[in-house]
Amino acid sequence: MSCNWGVSKEPTVYGGLWSLLWILKEKEVPRVIEELLSTVQTKMDSKLWWILVILILIPEQGESKRRILKQEECNPEDLKGLTSFKAGIHLDTSNRLKTWVGRNCCKWAGVYCNNSTGRVAELRLPVLDLGWLISLSGTIPSSIGFDLPDLRILILYRNNLTGPIPESIGKLSRLEEILLEVNLLSGSIPASIGNLLNLTRLHLYSNSLSGSIPESLTNLKNLLSLDLHENSLTGHIPEMIGALQGLQELDLSNNLLSGKLPLSIANLTAIHVLYLNMNLLEGEIPFPLNSGEMPSLGFLRLQDNHLTGRIPSNIGNLVSMQRMSLANNRLEGSIPSTLGPLPSEMSSLHNLQSLDLSFNRLNMSSIPKWLGEMPSLCQVFLAGAGIQGNFPELLRTTPSPLLELDLSFNNLIGIIPEWLGNFTRLYRLNLSRNSLDSKIPSTFTSMSKLGVLDLHSNMLSGPIDVVFQIEGRYPNLGTLTYVDLSDNLFSGEIEQIGAGPQTTIRFLNLSNNYLSGRLPDSIAKLFSMWSLDLSYNKLVFGLPESLANVTSLEKLKLQRNRFTGEIPNGFLKLRALKELDLSDNLLVGRIPDGSPISDFPRSSFSGNRGLCGKPLSPCKF
Known part of the structure; x- marks a missing residue:
C-alpha cells in the first residue's frame, strides 16, 4: 500500500475540516465541539458538515464582534506605559506619535495588539530611512518594564534614542525580540536582560554602550542572534557563552573586549556566524577542539586582535566554513600541516570561499599547494605573509575563478x-x-x-x-x-x-x-x-x-x-x-x-x- 498521507478525494470537505479544527483550536472553542468534529469526520456528508460549521461559526462571529467593541478602549496599564514612552520622546520627525491620541492604542502607529487578549504585544518604531531624516529623539522610560507586561516585540532601531537601557526591561518576561541597534544609547547592558528566557534576538549594536557583557546573558537558551558590535564594551567574553547552544549568530566585533577566547565557544553547536574581530583578544584560538564541533560555522572573523600561537590544525574540521579572516594578529609559524603541504584537515574545507591570513607572523615563503586546489576559494588575502619570489604560478589554474586577490606587503619580484x-x-x-x-x-x-x-x-x-x-x-x-x-x-x-x-x-x-x-x-x-x-x-x-x-x-x-x-x-x-x-x-x-x-x-x-x-x-x- 502506497502512502497518501494528507491526500483526500474530497479536499473541499476534509481539507476544510482540518482547517476548521485549527481555527476552532485558536479561538478556544470548547473541546467537546472539537471531539464531535473528530468523531464524525469520517461519517458526515458535505451538507451535514457545512451545517455544523454554520452552527459553530455564527455565535463565534458574534463573540468576535463583542470582543472588538470591548477593545475600543486600551487596557489602562498599556495606555499608561505607552503614554510614558511618548513623554520620553522630545522630537518625532516621523510624525508617527501624532496618531497616539484617544484611548484605542491598538490603532496607534507602531503599536500591535494580541487579537485574543487585546493587550499590547509589539512596539515597532524603527527608522528605515538610512539618511536618518525621519527618527525619534528621546529616552526609553524606566517604567517600560512595569506597564507593558504582554510586550513580545520591541523594535526601535535607527533612531536618535539616548540614555541608558532601563534595568526594568528585564521584567518584560514575554519579550522575544529586542532590536535597539543604531541609536545613541549609553551606559551598561542591564544584567536583568538575562531574565528574558523567551528572547530569540538581542540586537544592541552601533550604540555607545560600555561596561562588560553580563554573564546573565548566558541564561538565554532560546537566543538565536546576539549582536553587540560597534560599542565600547570592555572586559572578557562570558566564560559560559557556550551554553547558548541554539545561538546561530554572534557578533561582538569592534569593541574593547580583552582576555582569552573562552573554551566553551566550541560548544556553540548551531553557530553559523561568529564575528569577534576588532577587539583586544589574546591567547590561542581554542576551537574546534574535536572533529564534529561547530558543524554549521560558515563565517568566522577574528582579525584585528592580539591572538598568538599557531593556527590550529583542527580548524580544518570546520567543514561548513565559507569565509575566514585571521588577519592582523600575532599568529606564528607556517600553515599548519601534519601530512605535508596539503593537510587532510584543510582539504576538507570544500565550501571555503574567502581566506584572509594577512599581517601575522606566518613567514609562509610561498603559497601552499592546498590553497591553489581549494574548489570554492575565490577570495585570497595573504598580505604581509612573507611570500617571496616570482608571482605564484599555482594561482593560474585555481578551480574557482578568483574575485579578490591581495598579495600586498610581500617580497614578490619579477x-x-x-x-x-x-x-x-x-x-x-x-x-x-x-x-x-x-x-x-x-x-x-x-x-x-x-x-x-x-x-x-x-x-x-x-x-x-x-x-x-x-x-x-x-x-x-x-x-x-x-x-x-x-x-x-x-x-x-x-x-x-x-x-x-x-x-x-x-x-x-x-x-x-x-x-x-x-x-x-x-x-x-x-x-x-x-x-x-x-x-x-x-x-x-x-x-x-x-x-x-x-x-x-x-x-x-x-x-x-x-x-x-x-x-x-x-x-x-x-x-x-x-x-x-x-x-x-x-x-x-x-x-x-x-x-x-x-x-x-x-x-x-x-x-x-x-x-x-x-x-x-x-x-x-
Whole structure:
C-alpha cells in the first residue's frame, strides 16, 4: 500500500475540516465541539458538515464582534506605559506619535495588539530611512518594564534614542525580540536582560554602550542572534557563552573586549556566524577542539586582535566554513600541516570561499599547494605573509575563478604575468608594496569587472594608459572605482585618462612617478572622482579649466610638478573641496578670490613665485 498521507478525494470537505479544527483550536472553542468534529469526520456528508460549521461559526462571529467593541478602549496599564514612552520622546520627525491620541492604542502607529487578549504585544518604531531624516529623539522610560507586561516585540532601531537601557526591561518576561541597534544609547547592558528566557534576538549594536557583557546573558537558551558590535564594551567574553547552544549568530566585533577566547565557544553547536574581530583578544584560538564541533560555522572573523600561537590544525574540521579572516594578529609559524603541504584537515574545507591570513607572523615563503586546489576559494588575502619570489604560478589554474586577490606587503619580484589578465571576474587586485618590476600587462584591458586596482610602491614602469582602456561591463561606463599606481617608475604622457569608459573612478593616485606632458581636458569626464593625486611628477602646461567640472572633488593634490599659467577661476565651483595642494609649481597670477580656494592655508600655494592674493601676499597689479 502506497502512502497518501494528507491526500483526500474530497479536499473541499476534509481539507476544510482540518482547517476548521485549527481555527476552532485558536479561538478556544470548547473541546467537546472539537471531539464531535473528530468523531464524525469520517461519517458526515458535505451538507451535514457545512451545517455544523454554520452552527459553530455564527455565535463565534458574534463573540468576535463583542470582543472588538470591548477593545475600543486600551487596557489602562498599556495606555499608561505607552503614554510614558511618548513623554520620553522630545522630537518625532516621523510624525508617527501624532496618531497616539484617544484611548484605542491598538490603532496607534507602531503599536500591535494580541487579537485574543487585546493587550499590547509589539512596539515597532524603527527608522528605515538610512539618511536618518525621519527618527525619534528621546529616552526609553524606566517604567517600560512595569506597564507593558504582554510586550513580545520591541523594535526601535535607527533612531536618535539616548540614555541608558532601563534595568526594568528585564521584567518584560514575554519579550522575544529586542532590536535597539543604531541609536545613541549609553551606559551598561542591564544584567536583568538575562531574565528574558523567551528572547530569540538581542540586537544592541552601533550604540555607545560600555561596561562588560553580563554573564546573565548566558541564561538565554532560546537566543538565536546576539549582536553587540560597534560599542565600547570592555572586559572578557562570558566564560559560559557556550551554553547558548541554539545561538546561530554572534557578533561582538569592534569593541574593547580583552582576555582569552573562552573554551566553551566550541560548544556553540548551531553557530553559523561568529564575528569577534576588532577587539583586544589574546591567547590561542581554542576551537574546534574535536572533529564534529561547530558543524554549521560558515563565517568566522577574528582579525584585528592580539591572538598568538599557531593556527590550529583542527580548524580544518570546520567543514561548513565559507569565509575566514585571521588577519592582523600575532599568529606564528607556517600553515599548519601534519601530512605535508596539503593537510587532510584543510582539504576538507570544500565550501571555503574567502581566506584572509594577512599581517601575522606566518613567514609562509610561498603559497601552499592546498590553497591553489581549494574548489570554492575565490577570495585570497595573504598580505604581509612573507611570500617571496616570482608571482605564484599555482594561482593560474585555481578551480574557482578568483574575485579578490591581495598579495600586498610581500617580497614578490619579477613581472606581473600576462595570464593574470585572464581573471575576467576579478574585482579587486592588490599587489602593492612588493618589488615587481615590469609593465602593466596589456591583457588587463580584458578585466571588465575590475573595481579596485592597487599597485603602489613597486618598481613598475612604462605607460599607464592600459589601465584607462579597461573595458567596463557596460558600454561607455567603466567599473574601476579605486586606482593607486603611486610610488613607481611610470613615465610618459597621460593620454587616455578620461577618454576611455572609466567614468566611475572615485580615487586616483598617480603620485611619485615620472609622468610628463599635459593634463588632458578629458579628465573632466571622471565626474565621480573625489580624490585626485598627481603630485611629484613632471606634468607641464596649464591647469585644465575642465577640471572645475569635477564638482565631487574633495581632495586635489598637484604639488611638485611644472604647471604654468594661472589657477582657473572655474576652480571656485569645486565646493566640496576639503584638501588642496598646488605648491611648488610655476603658477602665476591672482589666486581666485572666494570660497573654497582662498580659504586654504598658505602652504597650499607656496613655492609658486608668481602667485599672489589671499592667502599669500596681496597682488601689486
